[in-house]
Structure formats: structure tokens, C-alpha cells
Amino acid sequence: MKNKWCTLLITIISIITLCNVGCGRKEYTKEEVYEDFKNQISKITSYTCTAKVEAIGNKENTTYIFKHTYTKPDYYKLEVKSPKNLQGKTIEYKGDKVLVHNPNVNDTVELPNINNDSHYLFIGDFIKNYMQNEEVVLEATESELKIEIEIPGDNKYFNKQILYINNKTKNPDKMEI
Structure with missing residues (x-):
């Protein structure tokens, strides 16, 4: 009888251990997150998101909230929310x-897009630069993958974009310029 209980106890402990080990959450490697992200962004034709932008100035910082809209290949829209x-x-x-467009005075001004490349605030611009860039710097932490690329041109204030990808969702969380 004692042998039966011992065998039953060992069986229950083994099942619990196997369930805990076998059903554990998978930790993604840097390469897996990067490959998933590459596959995901290559399929993007448009997106809309809310962006919190912090402009860091000499005297003070200003925070803006924008609604970003992007449609491939060259439609970008910013709407100020705050x-x-x-x-x-x-x-x-x-x-x-x-x-x-300024809705307060019901006025729209059309200007030539002289600097056609300057859409740094948009993830769509990051994607375009990423696809054309040969040098990509990857850095992984437990929670995110950091992808750093150079911005074409010689503007010392806008020379790189850094996109932070959430390891679990494989979606962008934050971008730094």
C-alpha cells in the first residue's frame, strides 16, 4: 500500500513538473524577433497610430500628440491632437x-515639397530607410529589440533613427530620432 502511494505521488509530481516545464512561455531570440519584424514590415502598405513626440529644446521641452497616417509609397499625414x-x-x-490645414481659420496652404525625404517622425520613413540601409545595428534586451539605422544625408541633428520593437507583440513601441 505504501508503495502505491509513493508511486502515485511520484507520478503526480512528474506530471506537474512536465506541465510547468513544457508549457512555459517561450523567450524569443534577437534573431527571431528581427526576422518576424522584417516579415511584418515588408507587408505594410499603410498604418495609423497615435504618437507622443517630445521636442527637446535649449530652454524647454515640449510634448506633442499627433495622429500619424501613412500610405505607401509617399502619403504622410500629421494631425495635431495636443x-x-x-x-x-x-x-x-x-x-x-x-x-x-488650419481648421481654426478654415485655411489650407499648398506648398512644394522641397525636402521630399524629411518624414523622420513616421515609422513609414523608418521602413523606407531600413529597406535601403546596409548598416543596421541590433541590440536586444529581455523585453525589446532596438534597431538603429542611419538617416541618409548629412544633417547632424537628424542622423539616425532608433526603433524599439516589443519582443512579445513584435510591434514598434517607440522611435527615437
Whole structure:
């Protein structure tokens, strides 16, 4: 009888141990997260997101909330959600023109898109630069993958983009310029 209980106890402990070990969460490697991200971004044709942008200045920092819209190959739109005094204003980049709309005075201004490459705030721009860039720096932590690329040109203030990818969701969490 004692042997039966001992065997039963060992069997139960073995089952519990196997379930805990076998059903544990998989930790993704840097390479797996990177490959999943590459596959995911190659299929993106458009996206919309809310972006919190912190502009760091000499005297003070300013935080803006934007609604970003991107459609391949060259449509970018920023709509200001915050601060209140700029709320509702939009900037649309459509190929060779830029449309600036101010709903407070019901005015739209059309400008030539002289610097056609400067859409640094958009993940769509990161994707375009990433696809054309030969040098990509990867750094992984337990929770995220950091992808760093150079921005084409010789602007000392805008020379690299860093995108942080969540290891679990494989989605971008943050971008630094």
C-alpha cells in the first residue's frame, strides 16, 4: 500500500513538473524577433497610430500628440491632437506637395515639397530607410529589440533613427530620432 502511494505521488509530481516545464512561455531570440519584424514590415502598405513626440529644446521641452497616417509609397499625414492651441491642424505630404490645414481659420496652404525625404517622425520613413540601409545595428534586451539605422544625408541633428520593437507583440513601441 505504501508503495502505491509513493508511486502515485511520484507520478503526480512528474506530471506537474512536465506541465510547468513544457508549457512555459517561450523567450524569443534577437534573431527571431528581427526576422518576424522584417516579415511584418515588408507587408505594410499603410498604418495609423497615435504618437507622443517630445521636442527637446535649449530652454524647454515640449510634448506633442499627433495622429500619424501613412500610405505607401509617399502619403504622410500629421494631425495635431495636443497641445490645445494647435489641435486639429494637419500637415499632409502628397508626393511633390505639402498641404497645411488650419481648421481654426478654415485655411489650407499648398506648398512644394522641397525636402521630399524629411518624414523622420513616421515609422513609414523608418521602413523606407531600413529597406535601403546596409548598416543596421541590433541590440536586444529581455523585453525589446532596438534597431538603429542611419538617416541618409548629412544633417547632424537628424542622423539616425532608433526603433524599439516589443519582443512579445513584435510591434514598434517607440522611435527615437
